Amino acid sequence: xxxxxxxxxxxxxxxxxxxxxxxxxxxxxxxxxxxxxxxxxxxxxxxxxxxxxxxxxxxxxxxxxxxxxxxxxxxxxxxxxxxxxxxxxxxxxxxxxxxxxxxxxxxxxxxxxxxxxxxxxxxxxxxxxxxxxxxxxxxxxxxxxxxxxxxxxxxxxxxxxxxxxxxxxxxxxxxxxxxxxxxxxxxxxxxxxxxxxxxxxxxxxxxxxxxxxxxxxxxxxxxxxxxxxxxxxxxxxxxxxxxxxxxxxxxxxxxxxxxxxxxxxxxxxxxxxxxxxxxxxxxxxxxxxxxxxxxxxxxxxxxxxxxxxxxxxxxxxxxxxxxxxxxxxxxxxxxxxxxxxxxx
Amino acid sequence: xxxxxxxxxxxxxxxxxxxxxxxxxxxxxxxxxxxxxxxxxxxxxxxxxxxxxxxxxxxxxxxxxxxxxxxxxxxxxxxxxxxxxxxxxxxxxxxxxxxxxxxxxxxxxxxxxxxxxxxxxxxxxxxxxxxxxxxxxxxxxxxxxxxxxxxxxxxxxxxxxxxxxxxxxxxxxxxxxxxxxxxxxxxxxxxxxxxxxxxxxxxxxxxxxxxxxxxxxxxxxxxxxxxxxxxxxxxxxxxxxxxxxxxxxxxxxxxxxxxxxxxxxxxxxxxxxxxxxxxxxxxxxxxxxxxxxxxxxxxxxxxxxxxxxxxxxxxxxxxxxxxxxxxxxxxxxxxxxxxxxxxx
DNA sequence: ATGAAAGCGCTAACAG
DNA sequence: CTGTTAGCGCTTTCAT
Numbered sequence: 060x061x062x063x064x065x066x067x068x069x070x071x072x073x074x075x076x077x078x079x080x081x082x083x084x085x086x087x088x089x090x091x092x093x094x095x096x097x098x099x100x101x102x103x104x105x106x107x108x109x110x111x112x113x114x115x116x117x118x119x120x121x122x123x124x125x126x127x128x129x130x131x132x133x134x135x136x137x138x139x140x141x142x143x144x145x146x147x148x149x150x151x152x153x154x155x156x157x158x159x160x161x162x163x164x165x166x167x168x169x170x171x172x173x174x175x176x177x178x179x180x181x182x183x184x185x186x187x188x189x190x191x192x193x194x195x196x197x198x199x200x201x202x203x204x205x206x207x208x209x210x211x212x213x214x215x216x217x218x219x220x221x222x223x224x225x226x227x228x229x230x231x232x233x234x235x236x237x238x239x240x241x242x243x244x245x246x247x248x249x250x251x252x253x254x255x256x257x258x259x260x261x262x263x264x265x266x267x268x269x270x271x272x273x274x275x276x277x278x279x280x281x282x283x284x285x286x287x288x289x290x291x292x293x294x295x296x297x298x299x300x301x302x303x304x305x306x307x308x309x310x311x312x313x314x315x316x317x318x319x320x321x322x323x324x325x326x327x328x329x330x331x332x333x334x335x336x337x338x339x340x341x342x343x344x345x346x347x348x349x350x351x352x353x354x355x356x357x358x359x360x361x362x363x364x365x366x367x368x369x370x371x372x373x374x375x376x377x378x379x380x381x382x383x384x385x386x387x388x389x390x391x392x393x394x395x396x397x398x399x400x401x402x403x
Numbered sequence: 404x405x406x407x408x409x410x411x412x413x414x415x416x417x418x419x420x421x422x423x424x425x426x427x428x429x430x431x432x433x434x435x436x437x438x439x440x441x442x443x444x445x446x447x448x449x450x451x452x453x454x455x456x457x458x459x460x461x462x463x464x465x466x467x468x469x470x471x472x473x474x475x476x477x478x479x480x481x482x483x484x485x486x487x488x489x490x491x492x493x494x495x496x497x498x499x500x501x502x503x504x505x506x507x508x509x510x511x512x513x514x515x516x517x518x519x520x521x522x523x524x525x526x527x528x529x530x531x532x533x534x535x536x537x538x539x540x541x542x543x544x545x546x547x548x549x550x551x552x553x554x555x556x557x558x559x560x561x562x563x564x565x566x567x568x569x570x571x572x573x574x575x576x577x578x579x580x581x582x583x584x585x586x587x588x589x590x591x592x593x594x595x596x597x598x599x600x601x602x603x604x605x606x607x608x609x610x611x612x613x614x615x616x617x618x619x620x621x622x623x624x625x626x627x628x629x630x631x632x633x634x635x636x637x638x639x640x641x642x643x644x645x646x647x648x649x650x651x652x653x654x655x656x657x658x659x660x661x662x663x664x665x666x667x668x669x670x671x672x673x674x675x676x677x678x679x680x681x682x683x684x685x686x687x688x689x690x691x692x693x694x695x696x697x698x699x700x701x702x703x704x705x706x707x708x709x710x711x712x713x714x715x716x717x718x719x720x721x722x723x724x725x726x727x728x729x730x731x732x733x734x735x736x737x738x739x740x741x742x743x744x745x746x747x
Numbered sequence: 748a749t750g751a752a753a754g755c756g757c758t759a760a761c762a763g
Numbered sequence: 764c765t766g767t768t769a770g771c772g773c774t775t776t777c778a779t
Binding site: 119 | 469473528531552669
């Protein structure tokens with residue numbers, strides 16, 4: 060029996076995988092000392108440490124963090140669930156998270172859901188199986204099951220890009236209803252009267268922007284025409300299709316609030332293609348503050364939100380919480396800003 | 404001693420973490436049977452299986468895949484290293500990878516490097532610590548150390564978006580030199596004589612496109628002016644800055660090949676802003692086939708590459724290899740296509 | 748400052 | 764079809 064065990068070991072070693080014990084033998088110390096060199100180097104004598112580091116280098120040892128987690132119950136991993144990897148706005152959030160988390164020694168793992176709550180639940184479940192120390196989600200809408208799993212997991216959870224009174228744990232985001240409302244007021248102040256909203260049916264954040272938008276118009280002008288899109292893989296195509304639908308169903312529309320800058324850019328491009336002038340024939344405003352909003356002609360009026368700041372704050376909450384410290388607040392509103400350009 | 408062990412166990416269970424053994428007890432079976440229900444359900448009697456699944460559901464059990472890996476030596480994880488999460492062209496690759504990998508039961512983990520080889524090495528090292536079953540890299544340029552670690556790890560590695568004669572393991576990509584050459588010929592055929600190239604200094608793929616481009620011009624027209632950018636976080640800003648530099652240093656330039664569509668879009672926007680007509684005053688062509696190439700005015704002439712296909716093929720190579728089957732070829736060229744639009 | 752023993756949650760191998 | 768045993772590579776705890 061022992062014998063068999065030994066043989067398996069020998070085979071493994073021969074197959075190329077270097078274990079902590081191999082490093083220990085090379086350095087003439089115990090595995091324990093190697094472990095200490097890796098985690099608490101100051102607790103090891105200078106000379107020993109140097110020998111161990113030399114052995115690590117020589118053998119190209121890569122510690123198995125999976126085993127490390129199992130023994131220590133800390134994975135040093137933060138999991139991030141994103142709707143899509145292609146949206147530049149989320150890229151800022153990722154950058155903010157990464158820079159703050161890196162310095163604290165955490166690794167960021169990403170999954171994407173293609174804007175499907177079912178896919179999100181699957182991603183969350185898969186992630187929980189990897190035992191991350193914390194999880195960051197996009198939005199505040201999740202399957203009941205996903206929320207339950209998250210709560211039971213006991214790890215810190217940060218929901219982002221929206222706000223809610225009933226967070227799973229912590230929230231860093233902006234007031235989407237408020238942003239929609241502000242954009243509605245903005246249009247009305249400027250005399251637009253025949254309005255439309257173009258967004259996605261599947262995203263709560265988009266629907267919240269509509270809610271605020273409609274509320275701002277209520278009692279002042281007619282209800283906005285609402286055009287909803289499902290597929291978000293080709294954002295500009297969808298934006299073009301949305302403005303097409305608006306123009307067809309309500310030809311006298313004088314302004315459209317589009318729920319994301321990428322869609323809005325697609326809408327502006329489509330208008331140019333068909334000779335519809337922006338903002339003279341139709342005004343267009345977006346949401347997000349993507350790079351393209353500054354570059355496109357006409358410049359895109361938009362409700363700007365700092366994705367970077369969301370990422371940084373989320374990281375900060377997580378690091379604080381994992382350090383066992385108390386939080387000043389569980390819900391952080393990063394705000395938004397209506398940036399006026401030529402499109403509306 | 405035993406006593407202590409038991410106490411720890413009890414505490415853990417009380418603290419909320421559900422283990423396989425808890426499920427087993429709830430269902431009145433052994434842990435092994437629970438494990439089988441999870442991995443080989445057809446090997447378990449219908450009634451037993453149902454009881455076990457019921458217990459899993461009831462206790463909200465989430466299997467610890469970390470421990471599973473440790474015991475089975477298979478993590479069911481494929482790691483993907485991307486330069487940036489915001490580039491829509493990589494999004495297609497991710498989508499292609501995900502759809503093929505999901506169905507084979509693999510989970511995709513992502514890291515990003517911000518176009519830094521050092522960051523890439525760090526990401527690879529961190530990933531290897533999580534013991535993925537395979538790894539997908541972007542490009543064929545890596546630190547010597549990173550390549551060595553990858554080779555020693557023994558896992559399947561796919562390099563993407565470029566080709567090389569000396570792959571770490573497998574490659575799925577396109578001929579960047581060839582694409583640059585084709586674009587050079589395209590410009591020359593159309594009578595452009597004063598050319599420029601705008602790309603990134605840090606990306607080998609960009610430099611390869613330049614290499615082919617310059618080769619196509621050699622002996623026919625003057626050498627192209629080369630403008631290099633370093634920072635890639637704000638692609639459109641960089642594209643605008645690049646065209647600005649071209650116009651300043653070589654005012655009579657009649658055509659620019661820009662190494663990526665996002666940069667090229669930024670260049671076109673900048674031209675519009677300053678009243679430079681595209682293509683009349685200056686022609687612009689890009690690389691990639693991003694969504695914006697079809698939408699922007701004028702439409703962007705570009706060397707189109709199917710990012711989706713790269714992802715799908717990479718997944719296919721990995722799945723085949725992990726199934727222990729032999730590969731028909733280790734190097735796959737997905738090709739490119741010059742798509743003519745109005746910008747050049 | 749260093750080492751030895753025990754165990755983290757799971758699966759492989761074998762037995763029945 | 765189901766259970767038992769041993770061990771994956773690491774860290775914790777305790778001892779020296």
